[in-house]
Amino acid sequence: MKKILVIKLGALGDFLQALGPFKAIRDHYKNDHVTLLTTPAFKEIAEDSGYFNAVMAFPRLKGRQIFKLLKRIFFLKSENFEVIYDLQTSSHTSRYFYYLRLMGWRGEFSGIAYGCTYPHKNKHRDLQHTLERQKEQLNDAGLFDVPFPDLSFLRKKKASDEVLDVIHSQRPFVILVPGGAPTRLDKRWPLQGWLEILKRLQAQRITTVIIGGGGEKNLNDAFKPGQPFLINLIGKTNFVDLAHLGAHALCALGNDTGPMHLLALSGCPSTVLFNLNASNPDLCGPKGKKVCYLCEKDLSRLEVDHVWKNLLEHKTEVLKKDFKG
Incomplete structure (x- = not known):
């Protein structure tokens, strides 16, 4: 059984628009253990969605809280995730990849971090709507069935x-x-x-x-x-x-x-x-x-x-x- 990590922090609108990608990842790893890393505000809705085996909710780091960041990175490395999908795709979450690599982690990573396994290749991604951008990111990682968000x-x-x-x-x-x-x-x-x-x-x-x-x-x-x-x-x-x-x-x-x-x-x-x-x-x-x-x-x-x-x-x-x- 593989251990998969999905990262999505964001505001409410951004989080809701990631529900389609969440389902795509869940469907792709039906028999694997999928964990979400998010913020406390979205822990309950993430658990209710049924897309994750576990939800980790940490407060967002502000400014240069390097000690707390490194503590979080050490924790993620200890979890031995084999694949990480960074749907936040910020400079902050890209640093997760860089620090994990420095610590010897050799898993697969989807995001925008330089040198990651499955980079979103579109140079104009910042001009795409969130739904289109996340769908294309997963396409570049080999996940092609990305549905529209479902709140049922x-x-x-x-x-x-x-x-x-x-x-x-x-x-x-x-x-x-x-x-x-x-x-x-x-x-x-x-x-x-x-x-x-x-x-x-x-x-x-x-x-x-x-x-x-x-x-x-x-x-x-x-x-x-x-x-x-x-x-x-x-x-x-x-x-x-x-x-x-x-x-x-x-x-x-x-x-x-x-x-x-x-x-x-x-x-x-x-x-x-x-x-x-x-x-x-x-x-x-x-x-x-x-x-x-x-x-x-x-x-x-x-x-x-x-x-x-x-x-x-x-x-x-x-x-x-x-x-x-």
Whole structure:
């Protein structure tokens, strides 16, 4: 039995887009022991996926923590992995290869580290979308059946009672994701735009579900409970909840943030708002059955009417039927 290591740290969106490659590796090594090295935030979802025999979750190293890095490398060498797939492909994870080689490790390595066994050969890989780039990387390593990410395993777990109440109410609902990483405020559409969209949805008697991180106090203050056709779930959802909500919502509208990846991959028709000076949807945008991007170099210039028109015209037939305004 071979011992295989997969490395994927990343943010939520990056991690979710690696689920297809995870399955490809699992299928290629059906009778072998496959371990994932990731961060604590993704340990549970990795275990739930069923793609790994074991999941190692270590905090990400910051700056020049050379002692901690070497300690981690010594640990990985002691595990005697025969093949390592570096799906993070950063300068940091490439150093794993270099240090392991210096310590005498002679296993196979897929990534971008100079001299590795299976290098991703495309010189323009940085211009590829994450899904395309990872698929091609595995192709170069001899794995050719790389599926689209599948989140159905999340919906096999029970959602929270609050989320089940939303779903079982049988009322059509739209998801709004007005927040994002606290360090990337430039990737957010101004709050006033979200409040206007909420107002228009309320006028159409469409229930709006607001989701976000627990630390987004300004959003909690803006979307106070008790308003008609508003359900505030900020700080109250996990990955399982979002997968269930995404599978039942009319659509989702959100900033370029991790939960939009999860909603889109759950089959939810999704519109994602991009600041082109902050990120490029061609390289890292959420993917799903029905996903579109509204882009501006400054999101404060994105007009409410344009976003609203998108909800009316570019979503499902259910939306076209329910929204008359």
